[in-house]
Structures are given as C-alpha cells and as structure tokens.
Amino acid sequence: MSEAEIAQAKAMMSTTVDKTKMYVSMDQSKAYSEFRPRYTDDLFKTIVDFCKETNPNLNLAVDVGCGPGVSTTGFCKYFKKVMGVDVSETQIACAPKNIPNLEFKVGYSDKLPFIKSGTVDLFCSGESFNLMPHKETFAEADRVLRPGGTIALFGYDVLRAANPVIDAVIQKMFINFLPYWPKESTMIFDRFRDVTLPYSDYRRCDDLKICEQLNIDTYMGLMKSLWPFVAYCKDHPDVDLAGNLRKEMEAALAKVNPPGNTTFDISWDMFILMGHKPSK
Numbered sequence: 420m421s422e423a424e425i426a427q428a429k430a431m432m433s434t435t436v437d438k439t440k441m442y443v444s445m446d447q448s449k450a451y452s453e454f455r456p457r458y459t460d461d462l463f464k465t466i467v468d469f470c471k472e473t474n475p476n477l478n479l480a481v482d483v484g485c486g487p488g489v490s491t492t493g494f495c496k497y498f499k500k501v502m503g504v505d506v507s508e509t510q511i512a513c514a515p516k517n518i519p520n521l522e523f524k525v526g527y528s529d530k531l532p533f534i535k536s537g538t539v540d541l542f543c544s545g546e547s548f549n550l551m552p553h554k555e556t557f558a559e560a561d562r563v564l565r566p567g568g569t570i571a572l573f574g575y576d577v578l579r580a581a582n583p584v585i586d587a588v589i590q591k592m593f594i595n596f597l598p599y600w601p602k603e604s605t606m607i608f609d610r611f612r613d614v615t616l617p618y619s620d621y622r623r624c625d626d627l628k629i630c631e632q633l634n635i636d637t638y639m640g641l642m643k644s645l646w647p648f649v650a651y652c653k654d655h656p657d658v659d660l661a662g663n664l665r666k667e668m669e670a671a672l673a674k675v676n677p678p679g680n681t682t683f684d685i686s687w688d689m690f691i692l693m694g695h696k697p698s699k
C-alpha cells in the first residue's frame with residue numbers, strides 16, 4: 420500500500436476483535452484453503468537459504484498461525500519434519516493430511532508445550548504475526564529455537580490487479596472493508612515495517628511477488644476467506660454482499676474483457692523478515 424493508503428487505513432481501522440476467534444467458520448476456512456494465494460517457492464527457498472547461513476541442520480520447521488497450511492507445506496521438501504500450529508480448529512481441519520513429514524496441531528504461538536526447548540531450526544509465521552502477542556511469541560520462539568536457528572515472519576500486501584479498471588473495483592472494496600479489519604492488520608499493510616526481531620543478525624526481503632490469474636468465481640472465493648467479509652455479513656444479515664461484489668466485478672470485467680471472459684491478472688507483493696538466533 421502507498422503511504423497515503425496506509426494513513427487512510429490506520430484512521431479507519433479501529434475494530435478490536437478477539438484475534439483467536441477470527442477463523443472459526445468452516446465455510447471461511449474452506450474458502451481460505453482453496454482460494455488464498457499460494458506462496459511461491461522463491462519465498463520458501465529465500466528463508467531456507469537464510470537458515471543455512473548459521474545452521475546446516477534442516478530437521479524441524481514450525482509454522483505458527485499456519486491456517487490450513489498454505490504457508491507450511493512449501494517447507495516440506497526442505498526440512499525433515501514440518502509442524503503447523505494454529506489456534507483455529509476449522510483452519511487445522513482444512514489442512515492437508517497426506518504429507519508424511521508434515522503434522523498439524525491446534526495451539527497458540529506463545530504456548531508450545533509439545534515442542535522441546537532448543538530443537539527447532541526454523542520458527543516462522545505467515546500473514547499472522549500481527550494477530551499474535553508479540554513479546555510472548557518471541558519468547559516462545561527463543562525457547563524452542565536451537566542456537567543458530569532462524570525466526571522468519573512473512574506475508575503479503577493487499578492484492579493489485581494489472582488492469583486499472585479492475586484494480587479500482589478491488590481497491591474500493593478494500594476501502595469499504597477497512598472498518599472491519601482489526602487494527603493490528605495495519606501492520607500487514609505496512610509490511611511489518613515497525614516490527615523489530617529479537618535478534619541483531621537480521622534481514623528484510625521485499626523483492627518477491629505472487630502472480631496469479633483469477634476469474635469471477637475464484638475472486639468470490641477469495642473474498643469469502645477474508646475476515647472483513649465474514650464480519651460485515653454478520654453485521655448486515657439482510658445485505659447480499661457476495662451478490663453485490665460479484666455484480667460490481669462483472670460490470671468492470673464487461674468493460675475490459677471480451678464477452679464471456681471473466682479472467683484477470685493480479686499480484687501480491689510479499690515481504691519477509693528473518694533473524695538468526697545467536698549461535699552461542
């Protein structure tokens with residue numbers, strides 16, 4: 420987001436919600452697992468390369484706030500064992516069950532009693548650190564990480580469409596939704612600029628992008644995975660929000676695409692913060 424958009428977001432986002440209860444509907448979690456963007460292998464490899472700088476072992480990666488595993492599964496080809504932890508039972512219920520070196524647990528980022536101290540090579544969190552208690556999560560990361568282990572926080576900014584007519588519809592939708600985001604989500608729009616990792620050997624990466632093609636149905640699926648969509652529908656049971664968003668997007672697509680074509684190109688800018696726990 421631009422500086423002006425972030426300022427506007429900060430002014431409008433005042434909602435306080437229980438961040439452990441934002442993903443409790445099975446419909447939302449199913450939409451999340453199917454339609455949220457897939458992190459590219461560039462992201463997983465960038466984090467793994469950073470891990471290797473101070474620690475040759477890739478035994479155990481733990482992804483907290485893992486949701487249905489979109490931020491977790493990409494580590495499976497690099498680590499002997501990968502564990503995803505999320506406070507939401509519905510998110511964990513929608514996570515894949517068929518990857519042999521991958522395990523999911525319901526739990527809190529700052530309370531991981533099932534993980535022994537000093538055994539984790541990578542402690543990470545995708546698109547979720549803003550929802551967690553920071554000091555306590557860092558303390559738990561420090562307990563479970565081995566010396567030389569890595570902490571990585573990552574995520575993606577709001578989606579952008581390549582076509583300006585389509586992008587205007589998406590940005591209008593985000594502005595309308597702003598009052599429904601918890602105020603901690605400004606941290607995501609800010610790409611965690613104000614987050615300081617607990618270790619001094621620390622680096623940022625802002626160069627990576629997720630590029631996808633959506634169509635009207637995958638766009639609607641993505642909308643249904645967003646907390647503000649769920650919160651708005653709860654507050655306005657008589658409004659057909661999905662129908663309204665679909666009509667607006669269909670009208671924009673009719674202006675820019677040949678008849679019957681509802682596809683459009685979109686992208687998300689990713690960000691990663693990575694730090695090494697001191698070796699001694």
Ligand SMILES: C[S@@+](CC[C@H](N)C(=O)[O-])C[C@H]1O[C@@H](n2cnc3c(N)ncnc32)[C@H](O)[C@@H]1O
Nearest residue numbers: 484485486490505506507527528545546547550
């Ligand atoms: C936006 S989703 C991110 C999911 C996934 N990591 C991704 O990158 O798409 C945020 C997730 O954090 C979880 N969460 C929120 N607070 C948490 C906490 N304190 N401990 C563990 N998970 C938490 C939510 O239940 C939700 O599934």
